[in-house]
Amino acid sequence: MTEGPGQGEGGGRMRERRTTLEDGRYLIYYTFDGEDGGGEGAASERPEPSEEAEAERNV
C-alpha cells in the first residue's frame, strides 16, 4: 500500500494498492481514508476574496 498526493494537506488520505491481473496487466485500487467535507484547512489556503469576486462565484 502506498500513499498518494494530497495526504496531510487537509484532505482524506489517499492510498493505492496494486495487484496484477491474470493476464499480467496491473490494476490499482485507490482508497480514501476518512470522509472529507471540505474543511477549514482548505479554505485557509485561499486569500480573502473581494466582495466583487465573492458575488461572481457560483460554484
Place this chain on the structure above:
Amino acid sequence: MSELRWNPLLGEWVATATHRQGRTFLPPADFCPLCPTKPGGFPTEVPEETYDIVVFENRFPSLRPAPPPPAVEGSGLYPVSPGAGQCEVIVYTPHHTSTLADEPVEQVYKLVRVWADRFAELGAEPYADYVFIFENKGEAIGVTLHHPHGQIYAYPFTPPVVARELEQSRSHMERTGRCLVCDITGEERRDGRRVVAENDSFVAVIPFFARYPYEVHVYSVRHLQALTDMSEAELRDLASVLKAMTSAFDRLFGLSFPYMMVLHQRPTDGGSYEHYHFHVEFYPPLRTAVKLKYLAGSEAGAGVFINDTLAEEKAAELRSKVEPVVWGEGGRAA
C-alpha cells in the same frame, strides 16, 4: 497489432490498433466488465467486490509499454514506429448507472486526486512525452461501455492539438510577455457574457470561438500547467466546477448529456512549458435535445467548424442551469 504510422501530409502520427475491432461493445449490465465482480458472478476486470476508484491497463490498448513490432515495414516517406505508450482505464465509481454528474462532489474530488497521481506516475515513464486524461461519455460519442469511466493515454509524442496550443501560447507570450489563457480568462471575466461558472480557482466559459454549441472550457485562475501544480484548495475547486458543469449539462434537456472531456496539461518530456496554461475542454455533440452537431466536410476535411449558435446565448442558457455545489451532502443523484 498496434503501431504508429506517419502522415506526411499533416505531419502527425496515426495509431493503428487492429485488435480493438473485437473489443467489448455495449454489454448488458450483468456482463459489465467495469463493475465489481460479484461472488459467484461473471468475472469482470475488477476482481474485488467493491472499490472506490480503480485504474487498470486497458485490455485493448492502442499503445503499450512493450509494443509488438509493427505490422508493416516503414519507408523514408512513411516512417512506422512501434505503438509505445500506455493506455489506462479509470473507473469513477462501482455504481454502474451513475455518471460524473450524479456522483457527489467528494467522489469527483477523489477522481481529480487520482488523475494527479496518474499524471505524475505515467509522466515519469521514459516512453511518455504526453499524458492525456479524457472521458468519452454517451453512445452519441461512440462509447462502448456505459459504466462511468475515463481513460488515460501516455503518448510517446505531444499530440497535434496540444502542440498547436503550445505554439499559440509560446507565440503570444513572445509577442506580449503574457500568458494567452490568462489573457483569455481576463477578457472573459471582464466581458461576463460567456462565463458559465466560477469559483476561487477556476472559470468555466463557453469560449468566444466555440465550435460546438455547448463547448465549455475550464481555465485555472492561477497560471499553472498541470494538476500536480495545484494546491489542495485548487483540486477541490476543480472538483466543484466539474461537478457543476456536468450537472448543468444534464439539466439542459433533462437527459444524461453526452460529451468528450479532455484535460490539456503540459507535456511530460522534460521540456519547459511555462508559457502554457492548464485547462479542461468539453465537446458536447448535442445542439438540441434530439439533434447532433456532426463533424462533416468543413470540420473534418478543412478544419473549419461551423457553429449554428452564438456562444453568448448558449452561455446564458447553460449558466441558468448551474447550481451551487455543496460539499458534505454525500448523496448520489442516481
